[in-house]
Amino acid sequence: MKLAVFSVDGTKQLGAVQEDRVFLLSEYPPCVKSFIESGESIPSLEGRPSHHLADVAVHIPIAAPEKIICVGLNYIDHCRETGMEPPKSPVIFSKYANALTGHNSDVEIPVNSKEVDFEAELAIVIGKEAKRVSEEEAEEYVFGYTIMNDVSARDLQFADGQWSRGKTADTFAPTGPYVVTRDEVGDPHNLSISLTLNGEIMQDSNTSNLIFTVPQIISFLSQSMTLKPGDLIATGTPPGVGMGRSPKVWLKNGDQMEVTIEKIGTLSNRVRGH
Known part of the structure; x- marks a missing residue:
């Protein structure tokens, strides 16, 4: 799975990318590090809101790594x-x-x-x-x-x-x-x-x-x-x-x-x- 931090109208969110769409993972903070630290598996994307990648801004996926x-x-x-x-x-x-x-x-x-x-x-x-x-x-x-x-x-x-x-x-x-x-x-x-x-x-x-x-x-x-x-x-x-x-x-x-x-x-x- 491809994970991304993206924004629409300036609000950063965590998402999972499939083909040309990014699916919202709204239950997690907008940082891949936070998702990793949760220890959880990537949930099903079925039924989740999504956006075309062309319509979103993609941000740095891990903004504050320890090292x-x-x-x-x-x-x-x-x-x-x-x-x-x-x-x-x-x-x-x-x-x-x-x-x-x-x-x-x-x-x-x-x-x-x-x-x-x-x-x-x-x-x-x-x-x-x-x-x-x-x-x-x-x-x-x-x-x-x-x-x-x-x-x-x-x-x-x-x-x-x-x-x-x-x-x-x-x-x-x-x-x-x-x-x-x-x-x-x-x-x-x-x-x-x-x-x-x-x-x-x-x-x-x-x-x-x-x-x-x-x-x-x-x-x-x-x-x-x-x-x-x-x-x-x-x-x-x-x-x-x-x-x-x-x-x-x-x-x-x-x-x-x-x-x-x-x-x-x-x-x-x-x-x-x-």
């Missing part, structure tokens, strides 16, 4: 284009909630950056508390998956010697448009993933090329931190980012980005610059 964890350098070809060696264990960094923004929302270029980049990523949505789980049991802790664009200010990222300031500026984590449950996605390691910039394909790969798999990432993280329902884990980006190109491609005012992941959907964001 936004990102995995860097998780596709071999991306390591090569950045001039870095493939890691022997997952490279971990974080984003903060101020970076979150939703489908069809603007991504803002910070006033102190001129080198802002794009990164299409599959994101894991944790479904239940996970602490010291094995790789074999890790997928049981996945509620579903969504899309994240790990927008990055490369000049800030590399000037600091660590990545926080360059990775977690306001609006630097567009996420959505839906959270798709684990059963509907199936194998998360066989999904096409792409990003277009102003209609031109920049990234085009498959999650089969991940260095560290979903179970490996969850198990690795859970040895030292407790993962909570609604936590987001971005699994890394494939090759084709702007910094890896010649000449380099940096985002500018008016650019349109679209990240598409098979079985999940398309996340669209326009760039607003200075």
